[in-house]
Amino acid sequence: KQEVTQIPAALSVPEGENLVLNCSFTDSAIYNLQWFRQDPGKGLTSLLLIQSSQREQTSGRLNASLDKSSGRSTLYIAASQPGDSATYLCAVTNSGGSNYKLTFGKGTLLTVNP
Amino acid sequence: DAGITQSPRHKVTETGTPVTLRCHQTENHRYMYWYRQDPGHGLRLIHYSYGVKDTDKGEVSDGYSVSRSKTEDFLLTLESATSSQTSVYFCAIRTGGSYEQYFGPGTRLTVT
Numbered sequence: 001k002q003e004v005t006q007i008p009a010a011l012s013v014p015e016g017e018n019l020v021l022n023c024s025f026t027d028s029a030i031y032n033l034q035w036f037r038q039d040p041g042k043g044l045t046s047l048l049l050i051q052s053s054q055r056e057q058t059s060g061r062l063n064a065s066l067d068k069s070s071g072r073s074t075l076y077i078a079a080s081q082p083g084d085s086a087t088y089l090c091a092v093t094n095s096g097g098s099n100y101k102l103t104f105g106k107g108t109l110l111t112v113n114p
Numbered sequence: 115d116a117g118i119t120q121s122p123r124h125k126v127t128e129t130g131t132p133v134t135l136r137c138h139q140t141e142n143h144r145y146m147y148w149y150r151q152d153p154g155h156g157l158r159l160i161h162y163s164y165g166v167k168d169t170d171k172g173e174v175s176d177g178y179s180v181s182r183s184k185t186e187d188f189l190l191t192l193e194s195a196t197s198s199q200t201s202v203y204f205c206a207i208r209t210g211g212s213y214e215q216y217f218g219p220g221t222r223l224t225v226t
Contacts, residue, residue, distance in 0.1 A: 046216060089156075
């Protein structure tokens with residue numbers, strides 16, 4: 001059974017700092033990995049999708065990497081801003097099944113202080 | 115936002131009453147999902163659909179049923195609501211090709 005772990009559970013940084021969020025998964029047989037952002041009381045916003053054949057994806061100040069063989073992904077946020085404060089969720093789609101469901105980690109709560 | 119809407123957005127109901135949540139999409143995606151989000155558990159799959167009238171169970175399906183009579187609508191029914199079903203419910207679609215999932219805004223359900 002796939003298990004996804006995110007460390008740390010919470011992170012507080014000053015504005016302008018570069019930071020890294022970590023995600024690990026137990027089964028390397030995945031189609032892809034997605035990073036989401038969730039603001040309090042809101043839905044999930046897809047930030048980046050990395051296919052299993054890819055090593056990284058970039059969008060603006062965000063860069064996500066994937067090391068499938070070791071079961072790890074990182075989300076790098078450059079020059080953090082208070083508006084980046086949110087919960088960041090990592091999720092994987094397993095291959096070998098038919099439902100293509102996502103298995104989620106429990107998230108990292110990021111606070112960027114002005 | 116992939117054109118996903120959920121209704122109602124908030125609902126308070128009493129234990130033992132039936133409740134139906136609706137998910138509507140406008141982009142004709144084949145796969146649709148219902149997840150619930152709870153503190154300490156994260157998001158978990160309840161049911162999913164891979165086409166009209168084609169549905170299957172997820173990991174936390176007990177007490178829930180679903181129906182999909184049209185491509186655009188996926189309904190989640192709680193036959194007899196219990197307090198343990200108090201949660202935030204999210205609908206999602208899966209795109210073809212990349213298999214990326216997009217989520218609706220969620221329904222906050224409280225069972226008293």
